[in-house]
Amino acid sequence: LVGGNPMKTSSIYALIHKLEMDGGVWWTKGGTNRLIAGMVRHFERLGGTMRVGDPVVGIDVDGKRAKSVMTQSGHVQGFDAVASNADIMHSYRDLLGKSQRGWSMGRRLKRKSYSPGLFVVHFGLEGTWPGIAHHMILFGPRYKGLLDDIYTNGVLPEDFSIYLHHPSKSDPSMAPPGMSTFYALVPVAHQGKLPVDWDEVGPLLEKRILDEVGKRLVPDIHKRIVTKFHYAPSDFATDLNAHLGSAFSLEPVLTQSAYFRGHNRDDVIKNFYLVGAGTHPGAGIPGVVGSAKATAGLMIEDLLK
Secondary structure, three states: OOOOOOOOHHHHHHHHHHHHHHHHOOOOOHHHHHHHHHHHHHHHHOOOOOOOOOOOEEEEEEEEEEEEEOOOOOOEEOOOOOOOOHHHHHHHHOOOOOHHHHHHHHHHHHOOEOOOOEEEEEEEEOOOOOOOOOOEEEEOOOOEEEEEHHHHHHOOOOOOOOOEEEEHOOHHOOOOHHHHHHHEEEEEEHHHOOOHHHHHHHHHHHHHHHHHHHHHOOOHHHHHEEEEEEOOHHHHHHHOOOHOOOOOOOOOOHHHHHOOOOEEEEEOOOOOOEEOOEEEEOOOHHHHHHHHHHHHHHHHHHHOO
């Protein structure tokens, strides 16, 4: 999942399939949060300090250098180098918005094309399902027409294709004994193309998705549900500052890939760095972790000069 329309995305992204076939698809035991926790522990072992629960609201720039970071509580701290793992549009338009560079990049990024949003239904079921794989795609009756609705037409179609994730298949610790955990993911148009009220639409789409999973895999799914919630493009926008509620930031077309994607080091503010889905090499956990490695390398190289 990198957010691209397979009818238009560059064939260079077929390399992902090659890498997955050669190296396999890996799972972090305990969930992705364990990968994050491991990185935090390593950062703290190296002497780093984490400040959480106090969002950054601005980055002050002096000339061509980032000078300090300001948080929602009013805390201000100076740094020799600043890296942002926020959405790339949010980083420039909002955090650097008072600087000429932030203003100009915000305008430039606004003209870019963005990947679709996601509607994700998380649910836990009574019972175990050894016949349902860890990863599964349930294709709908249409393919190209469905993609057109998502990427071009900006409508919420009656049909959908579902990526079904069943982590307790491989890692029983993801659910209590005798139970299973899943999420069902459906791509939808981003909020710039589909400006619906997700508070109204969300519960209806959630039921349709669960009905489809029930029809194809778990006939009594509604009786077995012990917990559920959904996450919509509006949540991506509110919780993660994702521009237009896009789940994968910039759409991975050729003119927004590789060098043409967000650079890991800003071209003007020389001590400002970026990491994440909107930067090189791209979206997805492997891409974002690779981005972090590249960005860390640049920062160390510059700080040691």
